[in-house]
Each structure stands twice: as C-alpha cells, then as structure tokens.
Amino acid sequence: MGSSEDDEVLKILASVRIHKSIDDSQLRYLAQQEEKGYSERVIREVLNIIFELGRRSLSESVKLTLVKCCLNPSCDMSIQTLLNILANLGPTQNRAHGIKEIPSKKVSVELQVEVLSQIMKNLDFFVPTIQKYVSILLPILRKLLSYEFLRLYISSLLKFIFLQNPAAVGFCRNWKKPESLHFTRKWDYNLIKDLQIKFPTDPNLRELVEVIDAITNPNPPPFTLYTSVIETKTGVSCLRSLEENSKRRKIGPASKCNVTRNSGDVAISIGLPSGHQETLVKHMFAVQLCANKLNLVEVDNYFKITSFQDKDFCDHWIVRVLWCYRHFNKKDFFISSINEFVLNSNEDKDWPQLFHHRVNFIRLIKTNVSEMRSMIINDKKKLQTYHLQDPHLYSRLCEKYIMEFLSLFDVDFPGSFEFLEEITLILLDLSQFCPRIRSIMVRKILLLYKRLRVTDKSFYANLTLPRSVVYLMLLHGDLNLLDGICFHIAEEKRLHYTDDKLxxxxxxxxxxxxxxxxxxxxxxxxxxxxxxxxxxxxxxxxxxxxxxxxxxxxxxxxxxxxxxxxxxxxxxxxxxxxxxxxxxxxxxxxxxxxxxxxxxxxxxxxxxxxxxxxxxxxxxxxxxxxxxxxxxxxxxxxxxxxxxxxxxxxx
Structure with missing residues (x-):
C-alpha cells in the first residue's frame, strides 16, 4: 500500500474509533485493500485499537471484524510489532488486590485466538523477525504455552522456530552476559516437558516434545518448512510453496530464498513408517495446513498417487493430522480420493483387506446421508459373513468403525432428527458384532440428539429418542447412563409434541x-x-x-x-x-x-x-x-x- 492508501485506511480507523462502529462502505473499502495487504504503520494502529481496554474501547464484534480485515501485512513485521502482540496475550480473569477487584488487562480469549490465527495465516511476514530475535521470543512463547486456549498456535510457532533454526534448541545467549549460554534443552525443554506431563492428553505439547527430541538427535535429517506435495519414488518430497503471500509483498519472491534452503537439494520421504524423518515431516505438514501454506487439492493429489492398501500408510500420522485440521475447517474440508476409497469399496473378494484400512479414513469423508446409509448397510452384510471366521478381529474392527462414525458426526452432522433416528437403529444393529461398544455409543447418540435440540431452539418436537437407546441406557446397569437418560426424558417433558403418538x-x-x-x-x-x-x-x-x-x-x-x-x-x-x-x-x-x-x-x-x-x-x-x-x-x-x-x- 502506498502512503495515500495508508492515510485513507487510517482515516477509516479513526472514524471507527470515534463512532465505535464500522459501516458497510468502510467494510467494503477495507475488504478491497485486504488483497494488497497493509503496511506496518496501519497494522500498528489496528493493534492499538484491538488491544485497547476501558470505556473508550470498541465492542468485541467490531474488533473481530478489524482483526479479520486488517491484520494482513504487505511487508515484513518488526520485532516491536510482534512483541506488542505477544505482550497482550494471556489470562483474562480479574485480579483481587486486597478488597478491591482489578479488571483484566487482556482482551477476550476469542480475540486473542483470532489474532494468533491471522499471524499463522501470514507467517511469511514474521519469519525474518522470528529468525533474527529467536533468543528473545523463545522464553516469551514458552511462558504463553501454559495457557491452553493459546496452545495450538503457540506450539505451532515454537515448532516453526525449532524446525527452521535447530541451533535455537541447542542454546540461547544471555544478552546481558554475552559470554554465557543457557541451554534450551535444560531449561525451556524441561518446562515444556513438565507441561506435557501435567497434560498428557494434549496433542500440541506431545508433538512439540517429539519435535525437540527429533531435532536434538546427533544426526538429524535435513528439512525445510515450506512444502507442497509432489510425487517421488519413496513417497513425497517437500518443496517451497510461498506464492500466495508473495503477491502482497513489495519485494520479489526471489528475495525469500534466504528463508529456506534450496528446495532442489531437499527431499524428505513421508512414506517411511517410523524414524526421525517421519516426526519432522509430520510437524512440518501440520504447521503448513494450519498456516494455509498447503491446500487440500495438493493433499488430494498425494492420496491419488498413494496406495490406500498399504498398511503402514493407512496407519499413518497423516490421517491424524488431517483430522485435527478438519476440526478448524469443517465447511471447506473435502478430499475426493478418500471419499472414493471409503464409500465405493464393495467388491467381495477385496472387502476383508480393504475394511481393515477403510476404518481409518471414515472420519475424513464428507458425503450425503444416502451414501452413508448405503455404505453402512453394505458393510453390515459383509460383516455377517466374515465375523464368523475371526470374531475377535472383526469385533475390534467393528468397534473402531462405529467410533469413527460417531467422531465424524462431531464435525459433519447432517442436523436432521430423522437421520439421527435412522442411523441410530443401523449402528445399534451393527453393534451386535461388538456389544462392548454399546454404552459409549448410546452416550454419543444422546449427546447428538441434545445438540440438535439446542440447534432447533423450538418447543415443538416431531421425534423422540429411539426406544432402543432409551431402554438400553435404562437397563444397562450403569448409574451414570441411567441418570443421563432420566435427565433427558425429564427435560423433554417441557416440549409440545406435534404427533399424539410421539x-x-x-x-x-x-x-x-x-x-x-x-x-x-x-x-x-x-x-x-x-x-x-x-x-x-x-x-x-x-x-x-x-x-x-x-x-x-x-x-x-x-x-x-x-x-x-x-x-x-x-x-x-x-x-x-x-x-x-x-x-x-x-x-x-x-x-x-x-x-x-x-x-x-x-x-x-x-x-x-x-x-x-x-x-x-x-x-x-x-x-x-x-x-x-x-x-x-x-x-x-x-x-x-x-x-x-x-x-x-x-x-
């Protein structure tokens, strides 16, 4: 943006600050300038408005609009701007000083998360600053890692630092005493590891520890962060993909070559089932997806050239990474090759082998109700034949099959009471091959039904919970299940049923x-x-x-x-x-x-x-x-x- 465009945007921001609102014409102008990006001068003013608290501050909705429209840089950001952002992150609760309650000096959690999300989307413009001032940023990021609501993005930034600059893991220099070195592995790594022990189920902390362990290995493999997926003999090579953000830069894309190594000299296989290479590429792949450096079309192309029948591949980390990514991109997520593999594998001779692998990908499909119903009915018919041959194996696979379907509904649920009733009866019928899963299944179905009730926001009901679910919870012998169904039935009594039979x-x-x-x-x-x-x-x-x-x-x-x-x-x-x-x-x-x-x-x-x-x-x-x-x-x-x-x- 030129200085005249900067001045115009600054005038709009001043008007927004005065009137505490943003009109449609201002929003359209900001949307047009968003494609070009904003100078650091504008970014700083936007941050001042966003992080302002008190009576003069703007409403939450206006601030969120400014974050989404204006935090799109057109040039590299300075360390001052980055430190300003990090300084305004943290807990939002009020503090008590004696008998006086002091309000929080931090903006809301939602706003903090959105700011970090924009940084990850425009990570290219922060790369030079992060690389130059890594010794300053590491302790700050490590401290912010303690806050769960920031952990996804902070851990991604830390992984970026460690992957781009392995020396940062080795030591950090104390600027007051240049001759002394503080080993990150001894200090920051131990603190990160302590957090991981306190929160063992947190995937972000676990993956961060894995990255540090892999990089501090005496013979780490070469790597680069910015990747796109192309075919190689062993799997996939990692190459640079920075075209989108380069359109907003005032400098040419050639000047970015100092950010990564020469891509022609780097080739990392993700086809290997284990080892440090897999760990490194796993986290590079995850960071890129979250930072929009890699799109799903490229991932789809990769799947099309990969054998779904390779067990090592089907148990691969890439499925787990894509599942985590789908949680944050529910509407746009679609990979046609996975849909084709999971939904259309009906050949009798190949079904046993394919069923082993298809269960891993069910959570990644995106389809309509009829195709889903058809697939479950077909698989049930096949299970009736093959379950007798190996009950233990197919019971375990059927359990996973059902749980993967229920997990899929967390992100892609059709939102229909009729579909819920129909799919419930089919899944309960399928559970004859794995009775142990029934208690978990009915809990999940009840939660889905409650979610639909909340979404419906109506006091009129045209469907009840299936009788099989109600009586299974009532007679299962688990007090928590019994209490859950009693609570639900008691709540449903306030509804007006449109059908006398219901x-x-x-x-x-x-x-x-x-x-x-x-x-x-x-x-x-x-x-x-x-x-x-x-x-x-x-x-x-x-x-x-x-x-x-x-x-x-x-x-x-x-x-x-x-x-x-x-x-x-x-x-x-x-x-x-x-x-x-x-x-x-x-x-x-x-x-x-x-x-x-x-x-x-x-x-x-x-x-x-x-x-x-x-x-x-x-x-x-x-x-x-x-x-x-x-x-x-x-x-x-x-x-x-x-x-x-x-x-x-x-x-």
Missing part, C-alpha cells in the same frame, strides 16, 4: 422409569391404547414368560428399584447404615430391603430398628443421590410423582 411414547418412557425405580411395578402393562403402561414396549405374549423366569426371593416388580437394583445398591446400603448410625442402633438389617424384612426388623422384640416406612427409606436414598449430583434420576422422580411434591431438600 406424546404417548414419551409418556410411556416416563411411566416405565417411575414404575421401575420407585413404584415397584417393573414391566407394568395395560393393553388400552391410551395407557402409558407399555412394559418397555415388549410383546405382550413375552411378558408372562419373563415374569415366570424371575427369582422367587425378589419379585419382578422390584427389578431396577431404588432399594433392590445393583445400580443403586451401594448408595442405598450406605444410606441405611448412616441412618442406623445416627440412631445409635446396634442391630443391622440383613438381606434385601423388602417390605417383609423391614416389617420383621421393626416388629422383632429382640431388636430395636428404624421406625421408618419403606417409602421414607427410599426418600432418604433419593436425597442422597441428589446430594451426590445424580440430578437426572431426582428430577424425574421429584417432578413426576405427586407424592414427592415438595419433598426435595426437605428433611
């Missing part, structure tokens, strides 16, 4: 839960059409057989009850023992808490026991559940039963 199904869910947990009427059935007593929708012919198969010591009605069920028995026993201790009783009730046992203890002249009815004991257990955070069960019972109205929290 309303009756929802009422039957409530009745089944209340009958099982509280009333001692498990599998209560009434054949009338308008009755809510449907006995879990079992076939009425099966009910007599089920009732006759129950143990004589415990009636069918008490199955699942709050005093008799294995789900509640531990908490129920502790509650009863606590009541006995509070009343200083020597006698302890033995056996199940049936009406007969309680009546026997209370009428036995040789013992003195609690003079409480069985209903009162059940209420004490329910209050204990409430105090322990099982609000789903308690919401369902306290809000559904008139006999418990007003009893919650009352001693």
């Amino acid at each position: 309303r009756r199904i929802q009422n039957s869910f409530t009745m089944d839960i209340v009958n099982m947990i509280w009333r001692g009427r498990f599998l209560s059935f009434d054949g009338r059409r308008d009755s809510s007593h449907k006995a879990l929708f079992f076939n009425s012919c099966l009910l007599p057989k089920i009732r006759n198969s129950c143990l004589a010591s415990i009636g069918i009605g008490d199955v699942g009850s709050i005093l008799m069920s294995p789900v509640f028995v531990f908490i129920a026993t502790k509650s009863v023992r606590r009541l006995e201790d509070q009343h200083n009783l020597d006698a302890r009730i033995e056996g199940p808490l049936t009406e007969e046992n309680i009546a026997f203890m209370q009428t036995d002249d040789r013992t003195q026991w609690l003079q409480l009815s069985r209903e009162s004991i059940k209420l004490e257990v329910l209050r204990t559940l409430d105090s322990k955070g099982f609000t789903g069960v308690c919401d369902m019972l306290f809000k559904s039963l008139k006999s418990l109205s007003g009893a919650r929290g009352r001693e």
Whole structure:
C-alpha cells in the first residue's frame, strides 16, 4: 500500500474509533485493500485499537471484524510489532488486590485466538523477525504455552522456530552476559516437558516434545518448512510453496530464498513408517495446513498417487493430522480420493483387506446421508459373513468403525432428527458384532440428539429418542447412563409434541422409569391404547414368560428399584447404615430391603430398628443421590410423582 492508501485506511480507523462502529462502505473499502495487504504503520494502529481496554474501547464484534480485515501485512513485521502482540496475550480473569477487584488487562480469549490465527495465516511476514530475535521470543512463547486456549498456535510457532533454526534448541545467549549460554534443552525443554506431563492428553505439547527430541538427535535429517506435495519414488518430497503471500509483498519472491534452503537439494520421504524423518515431516505438514501454506487439492493429489492398501500408510500420522485440521475447517474440508476409497469399496473378494484400512479414513469423508446409509448397510452384510471366521478381529474392527462414525458426526452432522433416528437403529444393529461398544455409543447418540435440540431452539418436537437407546441406557446397569437418560426424558417433558403418538411414547418412557425405580411395578402393562403402561414396549405374549423366569426371593416388580437394583445398591446400603448410625442402633438389617424384612426388623422384640416406612427409606436414598449430583434420576422422580411434591431438600 502506498502512503495515500495508508492515510485513507487510517482515516477509516479513526472514524471507527470515534463512532465505535464500522459501516458497510468502510467494510467494503477495507475488504478491497485486504488483497494488497497493509503496511506496518496501519497494522500498528489496528493493534492499538484491538488491544485497547476501558470505556473508550470498541465492542468485541467490531474488533473481530478489524482483526479479520486488517491484520494482513504487505511487508515484513518488526520485532516491536510482534512483541506488542505477544505482550497482550494471556489470562483474562480479574485480579483481587486486597478488597478491591482489578479488571483484566487482556482482551477476550476469542480475540486473542483470532489474532494468533491471522499471524499463522501470514507467517511469511514474521519469519525474518522470528529468525533474527529467536533468543528473545523463545522464553516469551514458552511462558504463553501454559495457557491452553493459546496452545495450538503457540506450539505451532515454537515448532516453526525449532524446525527452521535447530541451533535455537541447542542454546540461547544471555544478552546481558554475552559470554554465557543457557541451554534450551535444560531449561525451556524441561518446562515444556513438565507441561506435557501435567497434560498428557494434549496433542500440541506431545508433538512439540517429539519435535525437540527429533531435532536434538546427533544426526538429524535435513528439512525445510515450506512444502507442497509432489510425487517421488519413496513417497513425497517437500518443496517451497510461498506464492500466495508473495503477491502482497513489495519485494520479489526471489528475495525469500534466504528463508529456506534450496528446495532442489531437499527431499524428505513421508512414506517411511517410523524414524526421525517421519516426526519432522509430520510437524512440518501440520504447521503448513494450519498456516494455509498447503491446500487440500495438493493433499488430494498425494492420496491419488498413494496406495490406500498399504498398511503402514493407512496407519499413518497423516490421517491424524488431517483430522485435527478438519476440526478448524469443517465447511471447506473435502478430499475426493478418500471419499472414493471409503464409500465405493464393495467388491467381495477385496472387502476383508480393504475394511481393515477403510476404518481409518471414515472420519475424513464428507458425503450425503444416502451414501452413508448405503455404505453402512453394505458393510453390515459383509460383516455377517466374515465375523464368523475371526470374531475377535472383526469385533475390534467393528468397534473402531462405529467410533469413527460417531467422531465424524462431531464435525459433519447432517442436523436432521430423522437421520439421527435412522442411523441410530443401523449402528445399534451393527453393534451386535461388538456389544462392548454399546454404552459409549448410546452416550454419543444422546449427546447428538441434545445438540440438535439446542440447534432447533423450538418447543415443538416431531421425534423422540429411539426406544432402543432409551431402554438400553435404562437397563444397562450403569448409574451414570441411567441418570443421563432420566435427565433427558425429564427435560423433554417441557416440549409440545406435534404427533399424539410421539406424546404417548414419551409418556410411556416416563411411566416405565417411575414404575421401575420407585413404584415397584417393573414391566407394568395395560393393553388400552391410551395407557402409558407399555412394559418397555415388549410383546405382550413375552411378558408372562419373563415374569415366570424371575427369582422367587425378589419379585419382578422390584427389578431396577431404588432399594433392590445393583445400580443403586451401594448408595442405598450406605444410606441405611448412616441412618442406623445416627440412631445409635446396634442391630443391622440383613438381606434385601423388602417390605417383609423391614416389617420383621421393626416388629422383632429382640431388636430395636428404624421406625421408618419403606417409602421414607427410599426418600432418604433419593436425597442422597441428589446430594451426590445424580440430578437426572431426582428430577424425574421429584417432578413426576405427586407424592414427592415438595419433598426435595426437605428433611
């Protein structure tokens, strides 16, 4: 940008600052100038506006608009600008000084993350400064690594420094004492490693430690950061790809040759299954995707020349990197070669071998509902044949298959209640080959259903949660699952059902839960059409057989009850023992808490026991559940039963 264009942009920024808003004409002008980029003079003014706090500061939405439109440099940024950005990153909570609360001096987390995102997109313009002042930046970045919300971008910057300048890992010079050296591996690396130990599941910290370990190896391979994907005999070579940002530079692209080595002398295979080369290229590939130095078309071309049937490749890190990338680019993510491989592998003779590899790529597909349904049905038919040949292997593969599908819905869910119901029934049917996965699966399906409810923002419902999911969670034997489904059904009671049949199904869910947990009427059935007593929708012919198969010591009605069920028995026993201790009783009730046992203890002249009815004991257990955070069960019972109205929290 020339000085006249700078002046015009600065006038717009001054107007925005005064009026605390940005109009459409100003936004259009900034959008036009965005392609050319802005000088450092403009960038500094934008940063001053963004990081300003107090009564004169702009609203969050206006600041975010300025970040997206104006943080696009046209020249290399100075160390002062970079330090200004880093100095304004950090925790946003208020501080207490004595009795006075001091407001935060940092902008919001969302704004900080967006600023760092723009830096990564325009990393070329910060490269010379980062390389020149690496000894100053390393301690600052290492400190910022402690904040989880910044960790993705800060770790990428640190990996860039270590990959571009391996000597930075070896030592940093103390500028006050030039003769002394501080080894990064001994100081910063140990601090990074400590963070990684505290947060072992954080992939950013784990990958950063791997990069440092690989570079500090005595014989590290050569590498370059800026890469694009092309074919070689061993896999993929890494070459420079800097054309996009060079269009905004005032200097020619030839002047960037000092940033990387000569690309003709560098070739790194990512086809090798292990070793330090893989680790290095893995992180170079990840940084490039996040920094928009590599587009998905190039990745797609790479997949087209690679054999999907190579086990080492299918288990490759590239799948994990692309999955992480997809979380931040949900709408634009599409790789046609992966779709073709996963969705269209239907040949009988090759299916067993392909199925081993396809499960790794399911989370990367982007397709419509009909293709997804067709694929699952086809794979289910094949599994019915091959599962008998090797049950252990295909059970494990089927578990992964289902989990990959559920992971896919985190980023690419069709957003349809009808699709959710249909896919739920198909996946539950598929889980016959891997029953252990069912509890995890129904949890995930319930979360997806809740997400749709939040998105719908309506008090009208045209679909209920599938009965198979409700009753699987109800009868699984896991208190957390039971509490989760109770909470959901209690929440759904506030909705208005457009179909009378759906309303009756929802009422039957409530009745089944209340009958099982509280009333001692498990599998209560009434054949009338308008009755809510449907006995879990079992076939009425099966009910007599089920009732006759129950143990004589415990009636069918008490199955699942709050005093008799294995789900509640531990908490129920502790509650009863606590009541006995509070009343200083020597006698302890033995056996199940049936009406007969309680009546026997209370009428036995040789013992003195609690003079409480069985209903009162059940209420004490329910209050204990409430105090322990099982609000789903308690919401369902306290809000559904008139006999418990007003009893919650009352001693």
